[in-house]
Amino acid sequence: MTLLEIEDLSVTFNGGPSSPAVRAVDSVDLTLEAGETLAVVGESGSGKTVTALSLLGLNPPEPVCGTTGSIRLDGTDLRALGPREWRAVRGRRVAMVFQDPGSALNPLLTLGIQITDAVRAHERLTREQARRRAVKALEQARMPEPERRLRQYPHELSGGMRQRAAIALAIAARPRLLIADEPTTALDVAVQAEIMAMLRSLCVDLGMGLILITHDLGVVAEQADRVAVMYAGRVVESGPAAQVLKRPRMPYTQALLAATPRLDAPARTRLVSIEGQPPRLRDRPSGCSFANRCPVAVDDCATTAPPLTLFDGGHAAACLFADAPVEPPAARTAPAARAVPAELSETVAEASAEPPIAEFDAVDLRYPVRSGALRRVTGHVHAVQGVSLKVEAGRTLALVGESGSGKTSLTKLLLRLERPSGGTVRYDGIDVTRPGPADLRRLQREVQVVFQNPYASLDPRLTVRQILEEPLRVHGLDAGEDTLTGLLRDVGLDSFALDRFPSAFSGGQRQRIAIARALALRPRLIVCDEAVSALDVSIQAQVLNLLADLQAEHGMAYLFITHDLAVVRSVAHRIAVMRHGRIVEEGAAEDIYAAPAHEYTRELLARAPGRNTPSAGGPAISPTAGDTRPSPTAPLSQNKERSPLWRR
Structure with missing residues (x-):
């Protein structure tokens, strides 16, 4: 079942009287099936995020930004929606995990308030039901100690934890389409694998479609069903992920x-x-x-x-040599591997x-934990414990x-x-604390x-x-x-x-x-x-x-x-x-x-x-x-x- 259809989408940012218009997205065609993952890859500025924002109606309004083309979600023409209809769509039918979790989360509200408010905006739930949904969303996002995190503010979390909180906020209302803009950028490999597995399971279990915007081709290979490569605002190659990555037809890919x-x-x-x-x-x-x-x-x-020419298996590419990809000269002349240069090895030795040049000697760092009406110190978080390291x-x-x-x-x-709570940190013989x-x-x-x-x-x-x-x-x-x-x-x-x-x-x-x-x-x-x-x-x-x-x-x-x-x-x-x-x-x-x-x-x-x-x-x-x-x-x-x- 086709969940999303994008046809001839173009987004143009209009400059002032002396500035020419900039077409950030140019005639993009994409489709997404229910339960499928579509990866959109390309360099910064290629139009990936602007395309995603168009699906949420978040691009600037006319006359600053002009949008043409068709966007249909479950048969609904999203471009025909008014402000009131968009409020019902965002979060419930289409949700997005933004690249920067720090700006996606409200620094003045706890995670519990933000997630429960997002759920109750679309469903008639009691506060207790919404709280349980928030805990479930945090568990699905692999957040440790989810009950405790409900009471915390975004600044109390690490970068990776903020990213997990942003994912929980996006999936709490169980949307039909989830757009993830670099969702694993701030995550270590263990959590990255868990998060991507969780997103894949949601796609299968809920029939949710996932648009994954990423530059990590390893994640694309393991998680995506299909891939679209964008360059300068256009889709230059698309098709099944395994086929595109195994035999790319476009030199850019x-x-x-x-x-x-x-x-x-x-x-x-x-x-x-x-x-x-x-x-x-x-x-x-x-x-x-x-x-x-x-x-x-x-x-x-x-x-x-x-x-953009279509070939067998749904593989399409925009290149004059797409029907018979030309091997770049570097691939024919390059050695199998290039070792570290001898002069660099001597320098290293x-x-x-x-x-x-820098040295950590038995370093400790403890953060106080305050609680109660008087905010008294009731414990400590041991962020660093007895670490000794040298940077040469x-x-x-x-x-x-x-x-x-x-x-x-x-x-x-x-x-x-x-x-430091204990130990010494030195830079080139200087005690950095004094x-x-x-x-x-x-x-x-x-x-x-x-x-x-x-x-x-x-x-x-x-x-x-x-x-x-x-x-x-x-x-x-x-x-x-x-x-x-x-x-x-x-x-x-x-x-x-x-x-x-x-x-x-x-x-x-x-x-x-x-x-x-x-x-x-x-x-x-x-x-x-x-x-x-x-x-x-x-x-x-x-x-x-x-x-x-x-x-x-x-x-x-x-x-x-x-x-x-x-x-x-x-x-x-x-x-x-x-x-x-x-x-x-x-x-x-x-x-x-x-x-x-x-x-x-x-x-x-x-x-x-x-x-x-x-x-x-x-x-x-x-x-x-x-x-x-x-x-x-x-x-x-x-x-x-x-x-x-x-x-x-």
Whole structure:
């Protein structure tokens, strides 16, 4: 039974008198069956979220935004609904899990009030019945201690727990269609697997349709029935997930697969990024939008816009070579694997003999628990318990573990955002809890951080130019146009972004701006708290390669917090696995991947998505004889152009 039909959907944002209109979604056709999962993938700014917002009627009204085409849900024309009808549809028939759970949850209300209000808005239930429904929704979202969470506010939860609360809020009213915009971005692999299994079971049990917006192709391979690939506002390839991922017909899909980090790749292998940048939608080319980045483009690609052509098995692609996909040159010439360069190995060996640049010595962190009318301290939450770690200069220490295990709390001690309850935290010999004025200024310049949430880490009142200029001016560094443009180019953005505000960018684009700000001061140590989790795979590969280059050239160290074990394999020299505030396993990355000693580490590796992801040449993402896409370990084009800041 067809649940959702989208025909010729176009969304145009109208500029002012001097600004041309921008068509963010261009002639999109999609269908979704009841009980089916449709994954929508593509780079940031490709139109995925705008398409999803159209299904909820949340795009700006006329004349700011114009929408054309047809959207039918269970036979109802959603575009014909008025404001009163939309209120009955949102939450009950169509619900959405937004990319940023912090902005989706009301900070002034407890989770219990928010979820019960959402249920009672659509169903005649008593408060007790609604409360039981809220507990059930939290249980389905795999929230620990759901009864207790009902009394908590969003700021009392970790990022992963807030994401689970947002999912519970969306599914509490049991909608017919659930739109999940990057629902597992903030979740560790164990919870990610549970959440996706839960969403799949809801689709089957309730006949609910799921639109999954994600950049994680491993999740797509394991969870999606069908996939639609979007680029520059258009669907450029669609079809059954296994077929599209096994034999992609569009070079852009091949490039996304090639850029995906893999668990079976050699350690610290350079990733393949997509050269160039997507076209600006207000200057859309007359031919194929991907032509300027495509390794197999011919002259006709620049002048002829290929239609979305349907092939056997419901597989469709918009490419002049879709009927006989052309193997990109990189796939034919690339070696099977690329090891770490000899000069980098020498640098690493020298670095390992030096004193650590950062050190945690038997560190404890306890948060007080207050209760009662007088808010007296009645207990403590042990976020960090007796942790000892060393971050060596020029090396990357990856800190992995489930949400709420204490990873971010530990790094807050190094950043002076929390004071340890016990133990010592040092940076290059400086006790970070008691630095002098000169040491404090040095800490503020040499230790930078990329926070997990790009929506909260950028000041919405400042332009990108002001965001990048501020730290440079504070520390007396050059903040000229060339420097700022170079920083943006390093993270895959154009100079036109300088005079725009953060609200004009997608979540992935905002994270790139945050990374550029962290790189601006040429720090010696960067704390990356899920720094690439919000990025699509092509930009993720570009940023990870940039970080590796800076480490090789400048001896920069990274404390890398992530739940993506494939990313960890591509960047980490050492891994520390954290659970319940303690380090349960630590060692060289190669040793832990080859023979994990702790049961929890083995569980994390077993649950990592994409271990058996279909590829163009076989059942797993690994270079094989028949692979028709670029090898993920192929060398990048050696473009050494970098910002003037790093050449100094």
